[in-house]
Amino acid sequence: MAEQRPYVRIKIAQSLDGRTAMASGESKWITGPAARHDVQYWRARSGAVVTGAGTIAADDPALTVRNQALACEIDGTAVLRQPLRVVLDSTGRAAADAQVFTDGNPTQHEQGINGARVDLSALLGKLASQGCNEILVEAGATLVGELLRQDIWDELLVYTAPKLLGSDARPTANLGLASMAEAVEAKIAAVDQVGADIRTRLVRKDRNLQWFDAVPMGVPAGYFDSFSEQS
Numbered sequence: 001m002a003e004q005r006p007y008v009r010i011k012i013a014q015s016l017d018g019r020t021a022m023a024s025g026e027s028k029w030i031t032g033p034a035a036r037h038d039v040q041y042w043r044a045r046s047g048a049v050v051t052g053a054g055t056i057a058a059d060d061p062a063l064t065v066r067n068q069a070l071a072c073e074i075d076g077t078a079v080l081r082q083p084l085r086v087v088l089d090s091t092g093r094a095a096a097d098a099q100v101f102t103d104g105n106p107t108q109h110e111q112g113i114n115g116a117r118v119d120l121s122a123l124l125g126k127l128a129s130q131g132c133n134e135i136l137v138e139a140g141a142t143l144v145g146e147l148l149r150q151d152i153w154d155e156l157l158v159y160t161a162p163k164l165l166g167s168d169a170r171p172t173a174n175l176g177l178a179s180m181a182e183a184v185e186a187k188i189a190a191v192d193q194v195g196a197d198i199r200t201r202l203v204r205k206d207r208n209l210q211w212f213d214a215v216p217m218g219v220p221a222g223y224f225d226s227f228s229e230q231s
């Protein structure tokens with residue numbers, strides 16, 4: 001945590017033409033079950049999973065770790081450690097009965113001061129002080145765009161499905177760029193096929209995967225080879 005903020009990994013499930021949801025907000029499912037199984041691993045190793053009010057409103061996701069293969073043994077009992085879920089919701093529009101607020105797992109509801117959007121740098125400083133070394137962002141184009149625009153990211157974890165959703169579908173990141181010079185540039189660090197999809201891990205142009213990141217840690221033997229449709 002040299003920068004006094006956690007390592008920020010942004011997960012994106014996209015179509016071949018870089019779309020992350022239909023215009024209606026529908027996004028289940030762009031990628032296949034193997035990719036979604038893979039995401040569980042990245043969630044499990046994260047101190048927090050960060051999302052926005054838009055995703056809570058559209059999907060009501062649980063954002064939990066459900067795969068028993070990721071359980072650790074505590075006093076002889078297999079326990080699934082759940083990352084803290086952080087919901088950015090400056091206007092309080094996330095429904096009180098959303099899964100993240102009602103399923104009993106920990107959630108931090110971040111509301112901006114006087115209705116202003118949540119200060120992302122301050123939030124990350126707070127998460128660092130709460131002991132988060134890594135966070136996984138699972139959000140829509142608004143929050144992903146804002147993190148990229150403010151240059152607050154370390155890794156893009158992109159799952160690309162071999163399907164086209166067309167130009168009416170929503171983009172990966174709302175960036176509003178006007179020239180090529182403004183493009184967010186990244187470097188490909190690893191490319192793997194996960195089920196029917198491609199997983200690309202991208203890092204900042206001047207960086208490599210970190211020592212803690214080059215090899216997945218703590219993955220049970222065979223985890224990536226076997227998955228169930230239920231996970």
Ligand SMILES: NC(=O)c1ccc[n+]([C@@H]2O[C@H](COP(=O)([O-])OP(=O)(O)OC[C@H]3O[C@@H](n4cnc5c(N)ncnc54)[C@H](OP(=O)(O)O)[C@@H]3O)[C@@H](O)[C@H]2O)c1
Pocket residue numbers: 011012013014019020021022024025026027028030051052053054055056058059088089090091092093112117118119120138139140141142143144146
């Ligand atoms: N394919 C994927 O990987 C993926 C992943 C997740 C979601 N999605 C899809 O994305 C869509 C939702 O995307 P979205 O863009 O509407 O919502 P979003 O990015 O999930 O959430 C954005 C909302 O968070 C709140 N927020 C608070 N502080 C913020 C800040 N500093 N910066 C940015 N946002 C802040 C704002 O709402 P307030 O102003 O009300 O606070 C903002 O509108 C859904 O269709 C969902 O299915 C796709």
